[in-house]
Amino acid sequence: MTRKKIIRPINVDHVARIEGKAGIDVTIEDGKVTVAEMNIFEGPRYFEAITRGKSLEDATAVFPRVCSFCAAAHKITGLQAAENAIGLEVSDQTRKIRELLYIGDYIESHSLHLFLLALPDFLGYPDAFSMAEEYPKVLEAGMRLKDIGADIQTVIGSRYIHQENALLGGFGKLPSKKQFASLGRRLKYLRNTAEEALETLVSYRPWPESEMSRLHLALEPYDGTYSVMGNTVHASDDTQFNAAAYRMRIDEFVVPHSFAKHCLYN
Amino acid sequence: MMTIIEECTGDCRPRVGVYALTSCYGCQLKLATVQKIIDISNMVSFESFYMLSSASKMAADVDVAFVEGSVSTERDLEELMEIRKHSRILVALGACSVNGGVQSWAEGEMDHDALHKCVYGDSKLTMQGLQATPISKHVDVDYYLPGCPPEEDEIMYFISAFLIGTFPEPKDYPVCAECRLAGNPCILIERGEPCLGPVIVAGCKARCIGFDVPCVGCRGPVPHETAWFDSLAQTFLRKGMTEKQIRQRMKIFGSHDPNIERMLHSILGGETE
Ligand code: SF4
Ligand code: SF4
Ligand code: SF4
Numbered sequence: 209m210t211r212k213k214i215i216r217p218i219n220v221d222h223v224a225r226i227e228g229k230a231g232i233d234v235t236i237e238d239g240k241v242t243v244a245e246m247n248i249f250e251g252p253r254y255f256e257a258i259t260r261g262k263s264l265e266d267a268t269a270v271f272p273r274v275c276s277f278c279a280a281a282h283k284i285t286g287l288q289a290a291e292n293a294i295g296l297e298v299s300d301q302t303r304k305i306r307e308l309l310y311i312g313d314y315i316e317s318h319s320l321h322l323f324l325l326a327l328p329d330f331l332g333y334p335d336a337f338s339m340a341e342e343y344p345k346v347l348e349a350g351m352r353l354k355d356i357g358a359d360i361q362t363v364i365g366s367r368y369i370h371q372e373n374a375l376l377g378g379f380g381k382l383p384s385k386k387q388f389a390s391l392g393r394r395l396k397y398l399r400n401t402a403e404e405a406l407e408t409l410v411s412y413r414p415w416p417e418s419e420m421s422r423l424h425l426a427l428e429p430y431d432g433t434y435s436v437m438g439n440t441v442h443a444s445d446d447t448q449f450n451a452a453a454y455r456m457r458i459d460e461f462v463v464p465h466s467f468a469k470h471c472l473y474n
Numbered sequence: 475m476m477t478i479i480e481e482c483t484g485d486c487r488p489r490v491g492v493y494a495l496t497s498c499y500g501c502q503l504k505l506a507t508v509q510k511i512i513d514i515s516n517m518v519s520f521e522s523f524y525m526l527s528s529a530s531k532m533a534a535d536v537d538v539a540f541v542e543g544s545v546s547t548e549r550d551l552e553e554l555m556e557i558r559k560h561s562r563i564l565v566a567l568g569a570c571s572v573n574g575g576v577q578s579w580a581e582g583e584m585d586h587d588a589l590h591k592c593v594y595g596d597s598k599l600t601m602q603g604l605q606a607t608p609i610s611k612h613v614d615v616d617y618y619l620p621g622c623p624p625e626e627d628e629i630m631y632f633i634s635a636f637l638i639g640t641f642p643e644p645k646d647y648p649v650c651a652e653c654r655l656a657g658n659p660c661i662l663i664e665r666g667e668p669c670l671g672p673v674i675v676a677g678c679k680a681r682c683i684g685f686d687v688p689c690v691g692c693r694g695p696v697p698h699e700t701a702w703f704d705s706l707a708q709t710f711l712r713k714g715m716t717e718k719q720i721r722q723r724m725k726i727f728g729s730h731d732p733n734i735e736r737m738l739h740s741i742l743g744g745e746t747e
Contacts, residue, residue, distance in 0.1 A: 224527060227499045229524075251606075253606070256592060257589045257593055273575070273622065276498045279498075328528075334528045337515040370500060375687065380682070380686035462597035
């Protein structure tokens with residue numbers, strides 16, 4: 209007698225609390241996962257196509273619209289690509305202020321993801337609103353971190369979503385010394401809050417260790433500090449490559465169930 | 475007739491849905507990060523807000539739906555129809571929803587097949603993408619909240635208007651009006667910068683010009699067909715911009731404007747390619 213195969217599908221048709229629209233399909237046959245697909249049904253916006261033949265000024269104004277959480281990253285990367293293409297060198301000052309803008313984005317985006325989007329899962333709530341009464345302190349700390357990240361971008365970039373004050377070659381107008389100093393004071397003052405909030409967050413830690421093999425890529429900071437800009441990419445398998453040669457190392461391909469492409473390394 | 479929510483007394487909280495079609499999530503993020511968001515969450519009941527809450531559904535029965543994003547897939551279209559059916563008031567939130575967004579930049583230049591081929595090659599997907607369109611092409615829209623992303627004070631104005639049982643009135647004057655009030659020098663007239671302020675709806679207090687950056691038009695054309703693309707195109711020509719530059723810049727956020735082609739044609743002639 210043949211035993212009947214037990215097939216269990218798990219479908220999540222709309223993953224909540226992420227930036228974008230995605231579903232997950234998993235099929236389990238006889239206790240083994242046979243299908244695991246992340247279905248990105250967020251529609252395509254064809255940035256690679258619509259910016260063709262357009263002026264660099266206009267195209268670089270459009271790129272941050274790829275994503276609101278990391279708009280500054282798309283803005284700065286687009287500017288750097290355009291500047292590389294036409295051989296425009298920016299001053300050290302411009303590079304440093306851009307880096308600061310980027311760090312503002314980094315702080316804002318990570319605080320939002322950790323405290324607003326992920327934390328409710330750790331604590332068993334559908335969203336941050338319903339969590340606010342029971343856990344006001346950690347949420348408030350997260351939001352203060354988000355605020356400083358957003359304010360850095362507003363002061364430098366004109367606003368924290370889709371900064372227009374970052375241009376080819378530099379900026380329209382630079383913040384005053386006083387504005388920089390005040391951001392600096394706030395950052396110092398927030399250091400304890402940040403550390404405490406992070407410790408609280410990690411202490412909840414309800415997730416299981418993953419034993420899956422995985423690969424991480426990271427940029428080597430150009431100046432040896434904890435920066436988010438650089439030209440050399442390191443992989444967790446100990447290989448490295450020059451960012452400009454990414455097409456030789458990273459192979460993009462289309463999968464039928466997702467508008468987002470997949471990539472293979474090496 | 476304007477659609478309004480009757481003022482509610484006692485415990486009633488207006489039910490609100492915040493939805494995304496194809497977008498960058500920036501309008502929702504802006505809404506979610508206004509300073510008074512916790513107060514708002516106490517005064518309304520968010521029935522659906524996927525970006526923030528797993529207690530969401532497509533579509534929930536709501537008094538007011540804020541819809542971000544353009545219709546760029548068949549699924550977007552189905553979802554939009556569902557949202558409309560389940561919402562008493564529907565607000566188009568942000569440039570993608572109101573104007574078709576930057577994803578409409580190649581409108582009239584590349585059709586959907588060409589766009590798809592450029593990005594995905596000959597690969598077939600199981601889902602169907604569409605040429606990006608503003609949501610008003612498909613459903614009745616009650617109110618338009620422009621911006622890429624919208625301004626905090628305008629988001630507060632819309633929500634407050636609904637809460638007190640009245641309706642928000644759209645702005646109908648250009649960025650230049652706010653720019654003059656702010657006392658900026660005119661960087662278009664004085665320096666020939668490609669500033670779109672004259673045809674773009676106000677509300678940002680001419681933010682970019684305050685940073686000495688020309689307006690890129692993120693709030694979209696002035697409504698009521700009073701965006702004079704033709705006269706601005708003429709000024710741009712006099713300032714030395716090429717026809718191609720003028721057309722392309724005005725179309726970043728304006729490609730679906732009903733008058734843009736006709737007006738540009740009258741000054742620049744046929745579509746340049
Ligand atoms: S209008 Fe702008 S901010 Fe809003 S979703 Fe579209 S691209 Fe993002
Ligand atoms: S700088 Fe731009 S927005 Fe300001 S008045 Fe001149 S054209 Fe109008
Ligand atoms: S000045 Fe123009 S580009 Fe800048 S925020 Fe206002 S409408 Fe948007």
